[in-house]
Amino acid sequence: MSETWIILGATSSMARAFARRLATEGRAVLLAGRDMEELALMAEDCRLRGAPAAEAVRFDARDADSFGPILDRLGGTEGQISAAVFVGSMPPQAEIDADPALIEGVVTDSFTGPARFLQGLAPLMEARGGGTVVGVGSVAGDRGRIGNYVYGAAKAGFHTYLSGLRNRLTRAGGHVVTVKPGFTDTAMTWGIEGMFLVAKPEAVADDIWRAVEKRRNVIYTPRFWRWIMAVIRSIPEPIFKKLSI
Amino acid sequence: MRWNRAETTGWGRALRAAEEIARPENRATLHRLVAETPAPAMGNRRSYGDAALNHGGRSIDMTRLDRLIGFDPETGILEAEAGATIGEIARVFAPRGWLPAVMPGTGFATLGGAIANDVHGKNHHVAGSFGQHVVAIDLLTPAGRLTLTADSDATLWRATIGGVGQTGVILSARIRLIPCPSTTMRVRERRIDTLDAFLGHFEDSDAPFSVGWIDATARGAALGRGIFEEGRIAPHDAGHAPGAARRMPLDAPRALLSGPVVRAFNAVYWRRVPAGGRSVARPLERFFFPLDRLHDWNRLYGKPGFHQFQCVVPPAATDTLREMLDRIGTAGLASPLAVLKRMGPGRAGHLSFPMEGWTLAVDFPNRAPARALIAGLEGLARDAGGRLYLAKDALAAPERLVGMYPDLPDFAAAAAEVDPAGHFATDLVRRLRLREAT
Numbered sequence: 001m002s003e004t005w006i007i008l009g010a011t012s013s014m015a016r017a018f019a020r021r022l023a024t025e026g027r028a029v030l031l032a033g034r035d036m037e038e039l040a041l042m043a044e045d046c047r048l049r050g051a052p053a054a055e056a057v058r059f060d061a062r063d064a065d066s067f068g069p070i071l072d073r074l075g076g077t078e079g080q081i082s083a084a085v086f087v088g089s090m091p092p093q094a095e096i097d098a099d100p101a102l103i104e105g106v107v108t109d110s111f112t113g114p115a116r117f118l119q120g121l122a123p124l125m126e127a128r129g130g131g132t133v134v135g136v137g138s139v140a141g142d143r144g145r146i147g148n149y150v151y152g153a154a155k156a157g158f159h160t161y162l163s164g165l166r167n168r169l170t171r172a173g174g175h176v177v178t179v180k181p182g183f184t185d186t187a188m189t190w191g192i193e194g195m196f197l198v199a200k201p202e203a204v205a206d207d208i209w210r211a212v213e214k215r216r217n218v219i220y221t222p223r224f225w226r227w228i229m230a231v232i233r234s235i236p237e238p239i240f241k242k243l244s245i
Numbered sequence: 246m247r248w249n250r251a252e253t254t255g256w257g258r259a260l261r262a263a264e265e266i267a268r269p270e271n272r273a274t275l276h277r278l279v280a281e282t283p284a285p286a287m288g289n290r291r292s293y294g295d296a297a298l299n300h301g302g303r304s305i306d307m308t309r310l311d312r313l314i315g316f317d318p319e320t321g322i323l324e325a326e327a328g329a330t331i332g333e334i335a336r337v338f339a340p341r342g343w344l345p346a347v348m349p350g351t352g353f354a355t356l357g358g359a360i361a362n363d364v365h366g367k368n369h370h371v372a373g374s375f376g377q378h379v380v381a382i383d384l385l386t387p388a389g390r391l392t393l394t395a396d397s398d399a400t401l402w403r404a405t406i407g408g409v410g411q412t413g414v415i416l417s418a419r420i421r422l423i424p425c426p427s428t429t430m431r432v433r434e435r436r437i438d439t440l441d442a443f444l445g446h447f448e449d450s451d452a453p454f455s456v457g458w459i460d461a462t463a464r465g466a467a468l469g470r471g472i473f474e475e476g477r478i479a480p481h482d483a484g485h486a487p488g489a490a491r492r493m494p495l496d497a498p499r500a501l502l503s504g505p506v507v508r509a510f511n512a513v514y515w516r517r518v519p520a521g522g523r524s525v526a527r528p529l530e531r532f533f534f535p536l537d538r539l540h541d542w543n544r545l546y547g548k549p550g551f552h553q554f555q556c557v558v559p560p561a562a563t564d565t566l567r568e569m570l571d572r573i574g575t576a577g578l579a580s581p582l583a584v585l586k587r588m589g590p591g592r593a594g595h596l597s598f599p600m601e602g603w604t605l606a607v608d609f610p611n612r613a614p615a616r617a618l619i620a621g622l623e624g625l626a627r628d629a630g631g632r633l634y635l636a637k638d639a640l641a642a643p644e645r646l647v648g649m650y651p652d653l654p655d656f657a658a659a660a661a662e663v664d665p666a667g668h669f670a671t672d673l674v675r676r677l678r679l680r681e682a683t
Contacts, residue, residue: 013270013309038271041326045312049337187270191249 002052002079003131004028006070006121008059008114009087011038013186014136017205018084023051025209028077032059032070061087061113062105071120081125084134084208085114090151090188103150110154115161122165126172132212133169133176135162139220142180142229146244166217177211178218179204182225197222246274248303256543257293258550259611260639262300262672270309272416278305279385279414283668286414288328288355292362293553294639295672296409305414307357313337314417321422322380327357327415332534334422339529344425344478346378352534357415362636363407363597365588366533367454367476373591374599376406378421386413386663403652404659407594409635411660411669411680429479430454430532435522436515440469440567444603447587450475454532456586460511461570461579461607462504468570471585472518476532483526492540496547502610504577511581536582546610551580552639554619555606557588557598558631565629566603569622573607578615582608595656596679598634606637616640635673643678653682 005022007015010031019029023046031039031046031054039056046054057073060066074081088110096102118133125131140148141155159178166176183189183198199222207221220226232245248265267284269275278284284303291297297304311328321343325334331345332352338344349364358364363376372378382393382405395402405412433452437443443457452475459471500506536542543551558565566585573579583606590601609615623633623645632649633641650656657680660669667680674680 011271035271035273037273041272041312041314044314048313048316187247187268190268191247 002028004030004053004074004077004079004081006030006032006074006081006083008032008061008083008085008117010042011035012086013201014181014184014204015084015086016042017201018086018134018208019046019054020049021205021209023047023049023054026050026052027082028053030055030057030070030073032057034058034060059117061109061117064113064116067117067120070117071124074121075124080128080131081121082132082134082212083118083121084136085118086136087114088136088138088151088155090140090148093146093148093150096150106150107154107157110151111157111161115158118161118165122169125169125174130173130175131169132174132215133162133165134179134208134212135159135165135176136179136181137162139180139182139225139229143232143240175215177208177216179208179211180218180220180225180229182220182222182228197224246278253287253290253298253304254550255294255296255298255639256291257552257611257639258543258546258548259552260295260298260550260672262295262298264299264301265303266306267303268306268309272310275305275310275414275416276385276390279387283387283414283664283666285410285669285671286327286357286361288358289330289353291351291354291358292636292673294635294637295676296362296636297358298672299670300672307355307414310416311355315419321424322419323422324417324419325356326417327355327360329356330354331356331359332530332537335529335533338422339425339428342425343422344529345375346372346421346423347375348533349375350534350536352530352537356418356420360406360415360418361408361410363592363594363599364636365591365599367456367586369591369599370455370587370589371453372423373589374407374593374597376593376597377591379406379593380419380421382406382418383416384413385416387666387668388663390416400655400659401663403593403595404656404663405594407592407597408656408660409596409673409679410671411656411674412663413669425478425529427479427482428529429481429483430476430527430529431479431524432527432532433475433522433524434518435473436518436520437469437471437473438467440563440570443469443471443473443585444563444566446473452477456584458514459570459583459585459605460515461573461583462508462511462577464571464574468567468574470515471583472515478529479526490538490540493542493544495544497545499547499610502546502580507579507581508577514581546580546608549611551608551610552615552619553582553606553608553637554622555598555604555634555637556622556626556631557600557602557604557634558626558629559600559602562602562629562631565625565631566605569605569625572618572621572625576614576618578609578612578618580608580610582606595652595659596635596650598632598636600632602631604634606634620645635677638673638677641677643676646677653679656680657682
């Protein structure tokens with residue numbers, strides 16, 4: 001059966017790697033984001049790699065008016081509809097500390113924007129009795145840390161949202177995969193000191209695809225982050241609050 | 246754009262540089278970089294010496310701009326961004342019946358790097374160099390973006406192909422692919438006893454792809470022995486599973502490539518092919534990129550790294566080849582990696598390496614006696630009217646390059662016109678004063 005994937009935040013390197021993987025698997029892709037020139041280039045790249053259809057659509061997490069046309073378009077496709085959400089933004093915590101108004105943008109990009117889009121998409125998926133949602137969260141959402149707690153809080157909200165959406169879509173034959181990447185070699189981490197065990201976007205994309213096929217619920221990628229985060233979560237709060245990790 | 250401070254090395258790991266690297270993931274960022282802080286573009290840094298190094302300066306890593314952006318099945322012309330690798334292009338297109346017209350020895354080479362070094366492959370004697378199959382190049386210069394063709398600006402075209410990045414940043418290019426009926430190579434391997442026999446087989450072969458592995462430790466009567474490989478793309482797939490790639494996890498100890506070990510290895514490797522020769526079917530990528538299956542194989546040479554000496558000498562200079570092999574065999578410093586190949590005349594740029602004749606490539610561990618040996622070999626190549634390959638070189642000096650690249654003044658003038666401030670200069674360019682010739 002044919003399947004169309006909508007990729008939100010498609011210009012990020014992780015999304016690009018996943019879109020290519022989908023193309024290789026013969027899935028149609030709708031690439032959504034703000035930079036239309038980049039999206040058009042990626043669409044051609046996906047077509048040449050095997051996607052039966054690949055198109056660019058405008059999506060801005062902060063502009064809910066951009067959601068409707070995409071949902072209409074998806075409504076016009078045949079077969080299953082799936083979605084992968086790669087949007088999010090992480091300004092340095094110091095900038096947020098200086099300008100608390102930035103919180104709104106971070107939360108919209110990383111949580112409420114995509115959540116609102118997925119709320120619109122869920123009935124379509126239910127009507128077609130299946131499909132997969134991949135929601136990319138972050139290990140930063142597992143525990144608030146001094147270095148990026150606003151971003152972490154937004155991702156934690158998104159994790160909880162995805163958990164609820166999974167509960168809902170499961171009833172209709174759909175599925176939700178929550179992905180928690182550790183450090184990934186993207187523009188977000190490029191040139192930042194203190195990065196370690198940095199994963200290639202292609203490796204993350206392969207992990208995500210495997211999780212989709214196996215209908216996993218929550219994955220860490222690379223997998224060892226599950227253990228790192230288990231340790232970090234287990235530190236008692238009286239100690240954790242004094243750490244700067 | 247954030248700049249990442251890093252130590253970079255060429256593939257040989259003998260030369261190093263400390264530089265700041267930007268890695269744009271979209272075109273807007275790249276355009277801004279070239280307009281505001283122009284710096285030389287780098288791909289996967291598969292040049293052996295310092296062609297992709299800029300010590301104390303900045304560079305632009307192009308590997309994230311790697312999209313395939315158009316293909317016309319009528320003409321076989323593919324447009325792709327500079328960071329796309331030749332191996333990836335082959336992986337995507339070979340199953341559909343198309344292949345880059347020229348495949349370098351590693352699939353990790355990027356499209357931009359393949360153009361900037363005007364690379365060649367095992368079919369050079371019939372197909373010419375990579376640059377001869379480039380139809381158009383989108384080039385970013387400090388003055389703006391231009392679409393170059395051989396006709397639009399012949400001088401800039403010839404200074405860009407094989408021009409080691411000195412005319413600007415290659416954003417994308419259109420290249421001609423060739424029909425490829427299957428993903429299997431039919432390979433005929435012959436065991437060769439002498440240099441004369443080797444040269445004779447090259448002259449007599451009518452195969453589109455041919456290459457010779459040479460036992461660079463052999464001396465006396467065995468001098469020039471090796472294995473001659475001829476390849477033809479099979480009409481149908483043989484259906485073999487792709488072998489998994491392995492990674493060299495750490496720097497090897499020095500003893501691994503010591504004289505006795507290499508001699509023993511080469512003797513066994515030579516006898517791998519039966520005396521009467523054999524025909525085998527191989528996946529395309531194993532034929533074209535035999536070493537890519539061991540990722541980071543350059544670590545086999547340990548921390549000090551290695552040098553590859555590669556020269557080409559005219560067809561008649563067979564005595565020079567013999568003298569080179571004799572010196573190499575006597576010195577006992579060579580690694581198992583030594584390649585002999587017949588080249589045709591095809592070349593596309595002012596500084597392109599290929600010329601009609603014989604090309605010899607030999608790897609040596611980075612040690613003082615090897616460096617001295619290489620200097621002698623360079624002299625032999627020059628005296629024979631040959632030249633060194635800039636993409637491999639790490640040791641030459643400007644005066645040792647004299648006469649090898651007669652178009653050097655034209656190149657320097659063209660580079661100066663498009664980049665008068667010298668933003669795109671690299672360690673290679675400074676070491677060999679490639680932009681100072683008049």
